[in-house]
Amino acid sequence: MPELPEVEALREFLDGALTGRTIEKAWPVAVSVLKTYDPPLTALEGGTAGPARRYGKFLAVPVAGLHLVTHLARAGWLRWHDTLPEQPPRPGKGPLALRVALAGGGGFDLTEAGTQKRLAVYVVHDPAEVPGIARLGPDPLDPGFDRAAFAALLAGERRRIKGVLRDQSVIAGVGNAYSDEVLHAAQLSPYALAAGLGPEQTDRLWTALQTTLREAVARSHGLAAGRLKAEKKSGLRVHGRTGEPCPVCGDTIREVSFADSSLQYCPTCQTGGRPLADRRLSRLLK
Structure with missing residues (x-):
């Protein structure tokens, strides 16, 4: 399971790779991955991504006044692609759960191995709307946590x-x-x-x-x-x-x-x- 150090590294990676890029298309390949439905995932399309933030093991990317939040759970991962396949992804039994394509090419996949599907994606106005984030205790790397x-x-x-x-x-x-x-x-x-x-x-x-x-x-x-x-x-x-x-x-x-x-x-x-x-x-x- 990705924990604080790996999620922090993913946040840092996304800052360099995703910030300032425009979301062209977002596909929920596994319907179960979406935990919110209003705003819809399509509301991110056409928006520009801002700097990512980490909340415990959650990643949040601001996009056009909204936030794309994900929790990778036990077997989830984020896979970056400089070039995505031309054909849109099809729902199936594979590990692919969600794909985000960027204007100008490239994008990333959220994948999850195994049969227990716990990877979660939220589209919210504020990350605090995600129940798991609202319940979080202090971050151990916060300067105020002495x-x-x-x-x-x-x-x-x-x-x-x-x-x-x-x-x-x-x-x-x-x-x-x-x-x-x-x-x-x-x-x-x-x-x-x-x-x-x-x-x-x-x-x-x-x-x-x-x-x-x-x-x-x-x-x-x-x-x-x-x-x-x-x-x-x-x-x-x-x-x-x-x-x-x-x-x-x-x-x-x-x-x-x-x-x-x-x-x-x-x-x-x-x-x-x-x-x-x-x-x-x-x-x-x-």
Whole structure:
């Protein structure tokens, strides 16, 4: 799933590639992708795109007084084309969900792999009209989001810290992958209770959150959209690396599986050497 660093890189890419260009045509290839119907998608045609903005994991492009907003969900992506096919796209079972053609040639596709179609597109007068944006918590890279603000958020949370970091209404933009990375860098168990963290642990977590995200954004700076997925994967130290050695201590990275996701962690670095219970795996072994 694209998270804050990748969406920020896409925003930066679109600033250079899309700003000032005129939308010639927009096709909703997969009808399910459109979550709003008034204004219609066709209202963007003939309008000039302005600088893109990021809201957590949402991308918003202003066009002629409106905003084209998208959330790429788990398996969505934006693919830029300097040249588009001459024939308009046809609805089908492929990954193409929406195509935008630009005057003068080129444009971009929104695609989504897999069978669970969660990619979402909105056409609104104000990005705050999108329910997911309206619910967002503070952006962790906002200059006003300091250590004190972070500690105040954690103080009222009785949940495990992994879930708190992923909750978009608490902190915007962090998902499954970077929450694993942040907790590994902070040397904290994903099962630790957020409100139970002491001042030193909170300091470590705050520093890890800032460092992990800012380094990921820096690595993605200037990359074309097509290279961002590979960059994200190459920069991850524990997420998606079950069975590999921890790059810090050499212990084996372990996994806890859930119904539709999993987390990865290092026992030595994060849980005092104790493996976390994986109830899903335990059920399979019975």
